[in-house]
Amino acid sequence: MNGRYEQLRALAGEIWDIEKASGLLSWDEETGMPPGGAHARAEQKATLQRLAHERWISDELAELLEELRQFEAEHDHDSDEASLVRVMRHDHEKARRVPVELHAEIVRAGSLGYQAWLEARAREDFSVLLPHLERNLELRRRYVECFGPQDDPYDPLLDDYEPGMKTSDVDPVFEQLKAALVPMIAAVKEAEPVDDSCLRGYFPLDAQRRFSVWVMEHWGYDPATWRLDGTVHPFATAFATTDIRLTTRFQPDHLGGVIACLHEFGHGIYERQVSPTLERTPLASGVSAAMHESQSRMWENLVGRSLATWRVFYPKLQEELPQFADVPLTTFHRAINKVQPSLVRTEADEVTYNLHVILRYEIERELLSGTLALADLPDAFNAKMRDYLGLDPPDLVRGVLQDAHWSDLGFGYFPTYSLGNVISVQIWERAQNDLGDLEEQFERGEFGALRDWLGEHVHRFGRKFTAAETVQRTAGGPIDPAPYVAYLERKLRDVFGAAVGAS
């Protein structure tokens, strides 16, 4: 039987190598490829993705998994061995449900849709995108049908990003969140606005980079296993647990590229601390989009926007960017924690961000179920922006055309952003229970205890358990927005004073 397991491990390794090579093709495309290489690169990626997909749906894998049922039962659920069989069976069965032709059509439609989205933005014309969205929605409905009768047609889409999670798990979380956030934001709009003028100016790119790497080195970035490159839309990826790639976009007139580094570090450290025993298997990665986001948001927000952290980092920032020499730390800290409703999701603050997400989640569910017609999408989007954030998008680019997610068939992804926020505070509270006062540690420049705790309690498991199981294990219960809401209330009190925080 052991021989069969070795065969499974070998096949897993082969798939992994192909997928990682494909990942490098994408990373290179986003960081440095001359634009002329785009056409050939699309072919190269398509070929490697096809080779991986063929292996995922192969009879060889089906037979191995069948023959390993006894082996799996004989091994502890948490063991690497049982976990590998279990997770590969899940991935295999999911991949087999979708006919190869439909899979190919979805990939192609995503590529065409994305191009149409770019064009629709350039021409500020929703009708350019509309036929692609019609097509995408139809393909996604056919995709959902592959999985048989569902409690909610949204379930298989959510499952692509949050294995094992149901729409019925998300709904109550978002209802609670919305109920808490809408009045919170209304109170913020009544309060004296925070002055964040210190965050505008001229910030040399070299200094921003030096500072960002210096900060991340305090957290665990190490040039022996990490690398930071420039890109348009920041992301993190990994080609091994010992080869972590962060990307960011430093711009001369604001510090968004520095904040992006803090965020991407959280993704990177998750991949970095997966157990080496899982290397070259599909387990060697973060378990879900929301769990990954919980880690990036933790380092960006809970660590990266804390006053204690900046007591350590601010003198270095002042040294690198002399504009801050005369700005008191508290002024800077309030500025990076400013809360104010704004139009663009990716530029939103910690509090309002979630309403951007929730409105998109609600809309994509209505689109899928057919209760909202695509032709009415722009109006529905604007109506929710008014209801939740009190804002009227002045144009399509700052309205319904701001995100690419629907043009490339990414239905089901949006909720993971806010679920990540929620989970981040649940995990944070457990860490604090175990480790004592984290803020006090940060003030002494000590971030290692938190990092190591996350490695021990979250990261090392990789994809062994489902997202829900991982939350249960690390947070001691199911997803619960209460700690996150309480955290945001404390933050508002810190930044705006008692009037807002008490609301």
Next chain:
Amino acid sequence: MNGRYEQLRALAGEIWDIEKASGLLSWDEETGMPPGGAHARAEQKATLQRLAHERWISDELAELLEELRQFEAEHDHDSDEASLVRVMRHDHEKARRVPVELHAEIVRAGSLGYQAWLEARAREDFSVLLPHLERNLELRRRYVECFGPQDDPYDPLLDDYEPGMKTSDVDPVFEQLKAALVPMIAAVKEAEPVDDSCLRGYFPLDAQRRFSVWVMEHWGYDPATWRLDGTVHPFATAFATTDIRLTTRFQPDHLGGVIACLHEFGHGIYERQVSPTLERTPLASGVSAAMHESQSRMWENLVGRSLATWRVFYPKLQEELPQFADVPLTTFHRAINKVQPSLVRTEADEVTYNLHVILRYEIERELLSGTLALADLPDAFNAKMRDYLGLDPPDLVRGVLQDAHWSDLGFGYFPTYSLGNVISVQIWERAQNDLGDLEEQFERGEFGALRDWLGEHVHRFGRKFTAAETVQRTAGGPIDPAPYVAYLERKLRDVFGAAVGAS
């Protein structure tokens, strides 16, 4: 029948995509990968190379090639169609000759041998490398046996780099070359040494990079399709005809990194100007190592060390590197054309370089045939250094351990360096016949006519013809060292004056 050809084209495309992805894995490893990624990267490369090799030796390819015999005969020899069938048959038959196990053993031994070479250098101890060389030589002999009886056992090794070329083609070329060069170098040693002290100093890396890119932009480098990165050992590669990657190593105390750019540009422009109709086939690449080297050496030496060229570029160099402000152009030009026997091949000048190559070629043939025992290799190496260059290597690192080529089984590669030099001048003379006075064009900053001529007469064919056929077509005859020797004599006369040039 057309359907079969389409199948061949599709298989060629798939192999190409895999090989290019593998190429990117290597490029990334050499340019920016964090060192921690090395182990996983070796696995990824091995997997992709195996996937490509499996396709090269597959029954599917064998059957397609068999079924396409009639198709091939019905198409013109020079057509893309007949060429693709012909070249894929050559590659397939060659790959099939070698048992999969031997292939894998050679790959593994190369990796182990390279590590041993690094260690032998660090410890300055030939005995560390000796057992690996024994093993490598045995594997190479077994490899040669796969191809049946040969006129010379060296032929199959040479054929790996120069398809269709025989050892008996190389011998007379090198005999003539050696006969001309040995007295030439003896005369140089009698002459007043050239003062190249202006080439030493402090040269900021940014300025070197700006200058190098500026120069290459005059030649045809374009950021839409090219990219320049840092590395340890400069090389060029391509992931499409529209995605050319050059690498170099700028160092603060000399201009070797700038010269490397000029050299790598020649490799890059070859790949850049392959016909787009050959894209995603094994024809979309330079035809052989020597043909590639002929292009890199042409841009490095014939264009890049010419006085006419520097009349255009030198003012910019003086602007970027003020150290040259007071150095006359003629002094700089003589310095970059200095000829003087030296110990290390990779740092050798244009004239003496070839003797470094020839002595290695002679030695590796003796090793293969068994007339030289590996234990005697260091002494044999030193003896030839004395005979040909009049120098005594003071240690192993500047002696027999200076090159990695034998440690990683690269027997057969060395001669291509000098064959490239020889071919470069043959092609150059044809270009000059067609285009008139090239130097006069360079003085006006015009390099486009030469570049386009090379595209038309050499580059666009890719691998359609053998190296020998390509030389015949472009130079109008077989490989002939006479034009190269005459060129070197002219150069020596220019640099040293009549006494040396006339020898």
